[in-house]
Amino acid sequence: MYTLKHPLLVTVLLVCFGTAPVFAADMAAGEQKAATCMGCHGPKGKSSSAQWPNLAAQQGLYLVNQLKAFKAGTRNNPMMQSMAANLSDDDINNLAAYYSSQPAVSAGADATLAKTGQPKATMCLGCHGSSGEGNGQFPRLAGQHPNYLVKQLSNFKEGERKNGHMQAIAGNLSEEEMKILAAYFGSL
Ligand code: HEC
Numbered sequence: 001m002y003t004l005k006h007p008l009l010v011t012v013l014l015v016c017f018g019t020a021p022v023f024a025a026d027m028a029a030g031e032q033k034a035a036t037c038m039g040c041h042g043p044k045g046k047s048s049s050a051q052w053p054n055l056a057a058q059q060g061l062y063l064v065n066q067l068k069a070f071k072a073g074t075r076n077n078p079m080m081q082s083m084a085a086n087l088s089d090d091d092i093n094n095l096a097a098y099y100s101s102q103p104a105v106s107a108g109a110d111a112t113l114a115k116t117g118q119p120k121a122t123m124c125l126g127c128h129g130s131s132g133e134g135n136g137q138f139p140r141l142a143g144q145h146p147n148y149l150v151k152q153l154s155n156f157k158e159g160e161r162k163n164g165h166m167q168a169i170a171g172n173l174s175e176e177e178m179k180i181l182a183a184y185f186g187s188l
């Protein structure tokens with residue numbers, strides 16, 4: 001059996017890989033590339049309209065997955081598909097590193113709707129994080145534009161956007177439930 005005789009080496013490796021980002025990326029190159037995204041997604045990923053999701057503080061792995069899905073055509077949106085078609089894997093990693101490290105923003109929401117949505121939202125927190133902050137493949141929902149969140153939930157429900165977990169969950173939500181959940185997360 002192979003045994004490691006150098007505990008110091010093991011420690012060094014653990015320190016390096018334990019704290020390293022999931023992908024190697026060049027944040028400065030990401031920032032430069034993001035100039036082509038700013039017209040819609042706003043400066044530093046803070047968008048001014050619910051048509052365009054905030055990207056600021058979004059999970060890096062989730063951003064990578066979505067850009068690859070648009071590029072492969074498995075997530076359907078003509079605008080984003082044509083944007084992603086020209087991105088290399090390096091561009092995608094760099095953009096994800098840049099946006100995921102920008103300060104979080106809050107789109108805000110109707111306070112009454114948000115309060116109604118809070119109890120229902122507990123069923124989402126196991127995957128999306130106790131404050132809706134996301135985790136890896138699970139996107140941040142906190143501070144996202146409520147109308148964008150509603151649109152994605154209906155896309156999952158109608159099967160226009162594919163994801164096993166989310167299609168099952170959204171399939172059981174009424175329009176009203178989508179609205180109050182989206183308001184709750186948007187208000188964070
Ligand atoms: C012309 C407007 C436009 C431009 C420019 C644009 N986007 Fe988008 N983007 C959109 C729209 C619209 C959506 C929402 C698509 C949907 O409804 O599914 C979106 C969605 C996304 C998403 C998914 C976010 C989420 O929460 O799931 C990512 C990631 C993204 N864009 C990244 C980028 C990057 C990176 C660039 C620049 C290389 C870019 N976009 C340029 C319009 C744009």
Ligand code: HEC
Pocket residue numbers: 053065120121123124125126127128137138139140141149150152153162163165166169181182
């Ligand atoms: C079992 C885990 C799980 C649970 C529970 C869950 N989600 Fe998700 N959710 C996901 C995953 C995974 C994705 C990313 C799908 C993809 O990659 O396209 C996602 C994506 C989303 C998106 C798209 C976000 C964006 O930026 O486009 C919304 C909106 C969403 N979830 C809302 C909810 C709500 C509301 C609940 C509770 C009612 C919930 N989710 C519960 C796993 C989960």
